Amino acid sequence: MTEISVVSLKIDGVQVSVPEGTTILKAAKDNGILIPTLCDLEGLTPYGGCRLCLVEVTGSPKLFTACTTQVNPGMEVTTNSVRLKNYRKMAVQLLMSERVHMCAVCVANDHCELQALANQLGVDHVSFERHFTRETIDSSHDFLVIDRNRCILCTRCIRVCDKIEGVHTLDLKQRSKDTEVIMDLDESWGDSCSCTGCRKCAKVCPVGAIYIEGESATQTKHRDVAEFITERRKRK
Amino acid sequence: MNLNDIQRVAEEENEFQRAYKYRINVCCSSGCVPFGAFKVLKAFEDAVKEFGVENICKVARTGCVGTCSVGPAVLVDPGEYLYQSVTPENVREIVQSHIVSGVPVKKYLYVNESYFRKQQRLVLRNAGKIDPTRIQDYISTGGYFALAKCLLIMTPQGVIQEIVSSGLRGRGGAGFPVGQKWSLVARASNTPKYIVANLDEGDPGVFANRTLAEADPHAIIEGMIIAGYAIGAQKGYVYIRSEYPLAIEALQKAIAQAKEINLLGDNILGTQHKFDLELRFGAGAFVAGEETAILMSVEGRRAQPRPRPPYPANQGLWNNPTLIQNVESLANAPFIILNGGTWFKSFGLPNCTGTKCFSLTGEINNPGLIEVPMGITLREIIYDIGGGIPNGKKFKAVLVGGPSGGCLPESVLEAQIDYDSLKSVGAIMGSGGIVVLNEDSCMVDTARYFTDFCIEESCGKCTPCRAGLARVKEIFDKITTGEGELNNIDILEEASEYIINASLCGLGQTAPNPILTTLRYFREEYLEHIVNKKCKAGVCFRHENGGGK
Numbered sequence: 158m159t160e161i162s163v164v165s166l167k168i169d170g171v172q173v174s175v176p177e178g179t180t181i182l183k184a185a186k187d188n189g190i191l192i193p194t195l196c197d198l199e200g201l202t203p204y205g206g207c208r209l210c211l212v213e214v215t216g217s218p219k220l221f222t223a224c225t226t227q228v229n230p231g232m233e234v235t236t237n238s239v240r241l242k243n244y245r246k247m248a249v250q251l252l253m254s255e256r257v258h259m260c261a262v263c264v265a266n267d268h269c270e271l272q273a274l275a276n277q278l279g280v281d282h283v284s285f286e287r288h289f290t291r292e293t294i295d296s297s298h299d300f301l302v303i304d305r306n307r308c309i310l311c312t313r314c315i316r317v318c319d320k321i322e323g324v325h326t327l328d329l330k331q332r333s334k335d336t337e338v339i340m341d342l343d344e345s346w347g348d349s350c351s352c353t354g355c356r357k358c359a360k361v362c363p364v365g366a367i368y369i370e371g372e373s374a375t376q377t378k379h380r381d382v383a384e385f386i387t388e389r390r391k392r393k
Numbered sequence: 394m395n396l397n398d399i400q401r402v403a404e405e406e407n408e409f410q411r412a413y414k415y416r417i418n419v420c421c422s423s424g425c426v427p428f429g430a431f432k433v434l435k436a437f438e439d440a441v442k443e444f445g446v447e448n449i450c451k452v453a454r455t456g457c458v459g460t461c462s463v464g465p466a467v468l469v470d471p472g473e474y475l476y477q478s479v480t481p482e483n484v485r486e487i488v489q490s491h492i493v494s495g496v497p498v499k500k501y502l503y504v505n506e507s508y509f510r511k512q513q514r515l516v517l518r519n520a521g522k523i524d525p526t527r528i529q530d531y532i533s534t535g536g537y538f539a540l541a542k543c544l545l546i547m548t549p550q551g552v553i554q555e556i557v558s559s560g561l562r563g564r565g566g567a568g569f570p571v572g573q574k575w576s577l578v579a580r581a582s583n584t585p586k587y588i589v590a591n592l593d594e595g596d597p598g599v600f601a602n603r604t605l606a607e608a609d610p611h612a613i614i615e616g617m618i619i620a621g622y623a624i625g626a627q628k629g630y631v632y633i634r635s636e637y638p639l640a641i642e643a644l645q646k647a648i649a650q651a652k653e654i655n656l657l658g659d660n661i662l663g664t665q666h667k668f669d670l671e672l673r674f675g676a677g678a679f680v681a682g683e684e685t686a687i688l689m690s691v692e693g694r695r696a697q698p699r700p701r702p703p704y705p706a707n708q709g710l711w712n713n714p715t716l717i718q719n720v721e722s723l724a725n726a727p728f729i730i731l732n733g734g735t736w737f738k739s740f741g742l743p744n745c746t747g748t749k750c751f752s753l754t755g756e757i758n759n760p761g762l763i764e765v766p767m768g769i770t771l772r773e774i775i776y777d778i779g780g781g782i783p784n785g786k787k788f789k790a791v792l793v794g795g796p797s798g799g800c801l802p803e804s805v806l807e808a809q810i811d812y813d814s815l816k817s818v819g820a821i822m823g824s825g826g827i828v829v830l831n832e833d834s835c836m837v838d839t840a841r842y843f844t845d846f847c848i849e850e851s852c853g854k855c856t857p858c859r860a861g862l863a864r865v866k867e868i869f870d871k872i873t874t875g876e877g878e879l880n881n882i883d884i885l886e887e888a889s890e891y892i893i894n895a896s897l898c899g900l901g902q903t904a905p906n907p908i909l910t911t912l913r914y915f916r917e918e919y920l921e922h923i924v925n926k927k928c929k930a931g932v933c934f935r936h937e938n939g940g941g942k
Contacts, residue, residue, distance in 0.1 A: 203700075204854075205699065205700035205855070205897060206854045206856070206897070207855070207856055208855050208856050208895045208896070209856075211895055220894055220895060221700075222700050222897075225699075225700040225702075226700070226702060227702070243891075243896070244891055244895050246890070247857075247861075247887075247891045247895075248856045248857070248895070251857070251858060251860035251861055251864065252856060253858055254860065254864060255859075255860040255863070284884065285864040285867075285884075286864070286867055291914055302404070309855075310853060310859070311733050328695075329695060329853070331853070332678065332680075332850075332853045333848055333849060333850070333851040333852070333853045333859060333863075334848070334849065334851075334853065334859055334860070334863045335853070336852075336853030336859070371410050
């Protein structure tokens, strides 16, 4: 058997030991410390886009995303300072204000990770002007629907489509606030020749942006699908 | 080709040039071309023939002389007589008087000695003097001798040691020590290794790298081959904006010429060293100049930055160790190798050595491309080199470091040009842009304008930069249309701090700099806009909707 070297570090003052190569996020989770995330999903390549999992590392003026940073021996990580809590609230507020996030009329109400985070972090108001965008809703597919007004650009759908399903139907177009998830070369979903209709994009969407027509979010959402398939593939 | 061949080319070229008594250098850089530089070049060639002096006078197409505001610029050697705003019509007069009779035409001469007096041209030493389309010109000035020195008598460790001892810091903006970067990539165990030269200069009003590539492309290529030898890379990419056609043309020609005489390819100078070079064109995204986004773009993917660590020195292009270096840093390498790190240390400051190229623009008498030693003050740049503010207007602020730099007022003009001093006053070295603003500029509007630029150019990946900047800009829209409230300033400060600390890449981390510096130095203007609904400069409140632009 090959020996796995173990790294010892401190997370929120607690001494923990994890295998080398573990991310701060995983090391914290395995030791009962939950760091809020949105774009990260086990089984997918870390993205580092939502900036919710930012943590402080003693000795560095910079903040690090826990989902992408691997542990180092002797590292001292802080996951819940006042500053970080404020930053997380700010991130949720900004996401809420960016597009249309009206929980009461959303298919993902009560099954939405953004909503849950807002509750958990105590975001009781949005101090920025909210934007009611009029992005396109594409329901041309037989059963998959994308409402881009609810999209938070976490790219989970793109990564699951690329890495797990292996077809890379979904990708981004444009940049900045005009960034949008598209199918193939910006075709309507119904015309996409590469989409296999595997539904994994809808299963992992943290909000109500991609959903299945006529199905409740309870039935659709299945965020462990990527991890499940990745683990199964390893067994082969 | 080996060392003897290079020496022979240099001697032949020098002899060839000595045969001419005069040399007319016509700047055909992107500053002068719009003013008709190519027509002027043609007119000189015709006039020289007409007067029958083609045997004593060589007309050469060159890169930028530096005086971009008075183009087309023409430099006549010997004596470095610089003619300004030359038109095809007055070419005959210049040739007749200066070349035939030996009397310079005073009325067309550029009379501004101070513009050049405080400059120190190392990187731009060949700019405006050699023909970028001829490799012989570059070799005759000692070009590729540094490469020969590296390959023939120095070890890769020795080359890195020389660069480390020079104290050279990255000229792309962040100022990471170049030698240290090289040794990090050299130490990485994976192969193949790559070099990416960053020429994606996308900031408004900045043209230093572009002009360098147009004027002296071989310096960049030589720097890359030397770096390749030092770190053990055999493949390099120059990432250049497709909006820079002249620079692309110059580099393409230079690469082809270098390949032809085996300075690129296998067995360079008869040694075992291999190095190959390719151009990669940017599609116009400012963010593609960011260290990790450039890698994505070179790989052919969407230019989106990714978090570091892992650093490109270990996992860069296709997950292999990659050296990413600004072209100006690379162009410094040849003469550091040739003259030694200790010699290089005699320029600039002890802890910040060498020179830096800046594009000096805005409300200033002598805009242009300048190269100054580190440690020069902003006041010297603006008043001694730049010649102050035109039309009797008053100086108001200077934006140092491009769209994400800082707006600095009169009171901090004694700040020195070096990475740390600029940082302490709220600006950054950035890509080397200095934009001077006069009293007609509104600082609130200026901050709004640059925020707008950064929003447009944000890649959209991370929340703070994408959503944060957009909200900040809305606050500016309110302030500049008379709907501002006093708590807007607090929100601006709070949001700016968040964007700086939480953003993924350098774009977001520096984008609020103009906001924070204007709030720091020109707070009263914000208050004036919010409380009195007045804009002293008369820029804001002019439109019913949207304000400003």
